[in-house]
Amino acid sequence: MRENPRILLFDNDDTASRYFMEELMIKGNCSVSCASDIQAALGDFSQNSFDVVIAKFGKPELDTPGFLKALKKIDPDCVVIAFFENDNPGLLREISKLGIYDFIVKPVNLEKLFFLIKKGVELHSLTAAHRKLMQGFQEQSVNLQKQNTLLAKRIEESTKNLVRLYEDLRSTYMRTIKALAQAIDARDHYTHSHSENVAKCAVLIAQELGLSANETELIREACELHDLGKIGIQDSILSKPSSLTEEEWKQVKLHPQTAAQILEPLTFLGAVVELVRQHHEHYDGGGYPKGLRGEEILLGARIINLADAYDAMRSARAYRKTPLPKEEAIAEIKKNSGKQFDPKVVDAFLKIADKLPI
Numbered sequence: 001m002r003e004n005p006r007i008l009l010f011d012n013d014d015t016a017s018r019y020f021m022e023e024l025m026i027k028g029n030c031s032v033s034c035a036s037d038i039q040a041a042l043g044d045f046s047q048n049s050f051d052v053v054i055a056k057f058g059k060p061e062l063d064t065p066g067f068l069k070a071l072k073k074i075d076p077d078c079v080v081i082a083f084f085e086n087d088n089p090g091l092l093r094e095i096s097k098l099g100i101y102d103f104i105v106k107p108v109n110l111e112k113l114f115f116l117i118k119k120g121v122e123l124h125s126l127t128a129a130h131r132k133l134m135q136g137f138q139e140q141s142v143n144l145q146k147q148n149t150l151l152a153k154r155i156e157e158s159t160k161n162l163v164r165l166y167e168d169l170r171s172t173y174m175r176t177i178k179a180l181a182q183a184i185d186a187r188d189h190y191t192h193s194h195s196e197n198v199a200k201c202a203v204l205i206a207q208e209l210g211l212s213a214n215e216t217e218l219i220r221e222a223c224e225l226h227d228l229g230k231i232g233i234q235d236s237i238l239s240k241p242s243s244l245t246e247e248e249w250k251q252v253k254l255h256p257q258t259a260a261q262i263l264e265p266l267t268f269l270g271a272v273v274e275l276v277r278q279h280h281e282h283y284d285g286g287g288y289p290k291g292l293r294g295e296e297i298l299l300g301a302r303i304i305n306l307a308d309a310y311d312a313m314r315s316a317r318a319y320r321k322t323p324l325p326k327e328e329a330i331a332e333i334k335k336n337s338g339k340q341f342d343p344k345v346v347d348a349f350l351k352i353a354d355k356l357p358i
């Protein structure tokens with residue numbers, strides 16, 4: 001038994017209480033407090049910490065069942081030993097539902113009582129420790145949940161910020177490259193707005209062919225950048241009014257590859273790079289740089305090739321001061337269906353030709 005088990009004695013029989021107190025204090029080395037009514041007992045119990053409560057049963061004026069209910073509300077783990085004046089199996093059955101630890105009957109066997117107190121103290125100490133542990137777990141669990149929620153929110157915010165940063169970065173890159181592509185168009189006043197016009201025509205064809213919004217957007221971006229590689233061609237070649245020499249043609253034909261090399265490191269461009277690389281490939285395999293043919297060429301690149309050729313015919317060039325009239329340019333496209341151009345793309349082009357601004 002612990003050094004001084006703290007016992008609360010609930011009984012209105014002064015003689016019995018005195019007897020218990022003496023025995024418990026002297027022989028049991030207990031610290032004992034007595035109360036003879038509910039209010040006093042509950043007051044004492046809430047202010048002081050008791051290991052075991054010994055409660056008298058069988059006295060209606062004490063209302064011990066009511067006392068027990070109130071007691072369990074204050075300390076659900078409290079250990080109660082019931083005390084009866086006489087053997088009373090009916091009452092014992094009734095109070096066993098109240099969470100009684102054990103019982104003693106007059107005449108009290110002190111050895112048994114001390115044993116019950118010893119076990120009761122251990123039980124109270126264990127259940128209290130267990131409850132404290134569980135409370136600790138629950139608090140930790142609540143804290144962990146709070147931290148998890150906080151962490152999830154931070155991750156969500158960080159992800160949003162990263163997405164925003166990525167979009168900003170992508171948009172800045174795109175603006176820079178487009179500005180560069182426009183600057184290249186502007187190098188030659190004949191090709192001013194060329195990329196923009198090609199994009200308008202190619203988007204109309206793509207839509208006519210039922211391509212998705214994403215695919216159409218990739219084509220539009222590729223159009224805006226398709227001649228970026230002309231940065232590597234000398235002005236004298238770009239604006240040469242007469243036919244190009246073989247060597248000069250070699251330089252011109254490098255521009256799809258040069259553009260692809262410039263754009264390749266920008267991984268966010270994805271398929272745009274390949275569309276740019278293939279924009280001079282011909283349906284019949286007569287184009288450059290690889291001489292791809294038919295379905296080997298990306299559909300987007302076949303569309304851009306046609307839109308590019310149409311705008312070239314409809315614009316003044318250094319080698320041809322007057323643009324071809326619209327009907328002639330359309331006729332030229334038709335004539336080259338199945339040769340330079342994919343017939344399917346030509347058909348779509350013919351359907352949207354009226355909508356073209358030039």
Ligand SMILES: [Fe+2]
Pocket residue numbers: 226227255279280308
């Ligand atoms: Fe080109």
Ligand SMILES: [Fe+2]
Pocket residue numbers: 194198226227308
């Ligand atoms: Fe072009």
